[in-house]
Amino acid sequence: MRLVRFDGDRIGAILGDLTDFAGVQPGAWPPIGMVSFIARYCDDIQAIETAAMDAPRRPLGAVRLECPVDWPNKLIAYPANYDAHTAEHRRSQHGLISTYTAAGQGFFLKANSSLSGPSDPIILPPVPDRKVHHECELAIIIDRGGRSISRDDALSHIFGYSCLVDVVIRGKEERVMRKSFDTFCPLGPWIVTADEIADPTSLELELTVNGEVRQRTNTRDLKVDIPGMIEMASSVMTLYPGDIIATGTPEGVGPIRVGDRLVSDVAGIGKLELDIVAGHEGNHSVWDKTSKHASQPL
Ligand code: MN
Numbered sequence: 001m002r003l004v005r006f007d008g009d010r011i012g013a014i015l016g017d018l019t020d021f022a023g024v025q026p027g028a029w030p031p032i033g034m035v036s037f038i039a040r041y042c043d044d045i046q047a048i049e050t051a052a053m054d055a056p057r058r059p060l061g062a063v064r065l066e067c068p069v070d071w072p073n074k075l076i077a078y079p080a081n082y083d084a085h086t087a088e089h090r091r092s093q094h095g096l097i098s099t100y101t102a103a104g105q106g107f108f109l110k111a112n113s114s115l116s117g118p119s120d121p122i123i124l125p126p127v128p129d130r131k132v133h134h135e136c137e138l139a140i141i142i143d144r145g146g147r148s149i150s151r152d153d154a155l156s157h158i159f160g161y162s163c164l165v166d167v168v169i170r171g172k173e174e175r176v177m178r179k180s181f182d183t184f185c186p187l188g189p190w191i192v193t194a195d196e197i198a199d200p201t202s203l204e205l206e207l208t209v210n211g212e213v214r215q216r217t218n219t220r221d222l223k224v225d226i227p228g229m230i231e232m233a234s235s236v237m238t239l240y241p242g243d244i245i246a247t248g249t250p251e252g253v254g255p256i257r258v259g260d261r262l263v264s265d266v267a268g269i270g271k272l273e274l275d276i277v278a279g280h281e282g283n284h285s286v287w288d289k290t291s292k293h294a295s296q297p298l
Pocket of ligand 1: 077078079135137166246248249
């Protein structure tokens with residue numbers, strides 16, 4: 001089942017409108033409708049499917065798709081989680097951080113407010129001397145969550161999957177700041193529920209910019225695997241329904257510029273097709289460094 005948010009916090013299963021079934025008030029703030037919906041129905045997907053069969057039908061082309069989980073409790077992200085990207089990072093650092101991997105380093109958080117949806121552009125801040133890079137990633141959406149989830153139980157805590165782009169200004173400033181501009185975390189176009197993904201350990205990922213393939217990988221090459229990421233994150237903090245885990249990026253990270261068209265595709269899950277546009281907010285003296293001093297790529 002493919003679950004979407006659309007037209008101002010409405011909820012749907014393609015293409016049935018489940019807003020009334022979900023008990024969501026479109027336009028209410030904060031926009032927690034999908035988080036509440038996941039919490040309520042994560043153990044009863046069949047109830048959603050049954051409701052979807054009777055739901056009012058909406059043509060996909062007639063709605064505006066939004067970030068499927070807009071107000072999670074946490075947006076967790078793993079760095080350096082594919083061998084090739086780690087090697088790429090190491091080369092750019094001239095070997096200075098040769099042991100930097102997700103297995104040894106753990107995870108970080110991005111601001112939840114960096115999330116944007118499949119219909120939104122990535123808005124670049126006016127920092128022309130700085131490199132803004134794309135990272136193509138599989139996103140995990142947590143179901144009922146919990147603390148200290150074991151590897152063996154981890155897959156049963158996944159509500160679904162989505163496609164995510166982790167956008168970052170390369171540099172030495174605090175990572176959470178470099179990765180947390182508004183629109184620096186496109187997610188979507190929908191959540192594919194976990195029951196439809198037979199094997200999350202063999203998903204093909206591909207990211208192109210203006211038609212040029214920049215990143216291509218398979219989740220079988222993850223260093224900390226999906227159960228391992230849930231085990232590690234939940235060892236530190238309680239995972240809540242709708243929490244998002246960005247699982248890390250393969251080699252091929254590269255710059256995006258105003259006017260580019262980025263397509264990020266997780267086979268069997270979905271594709272984000274995003275325009276890169278110029279923003280007028282985000283300039284600050286903290287970014288006023290030349291890129292040669294800003295070499296930390298993660
Ligand atoms: Mn990343």
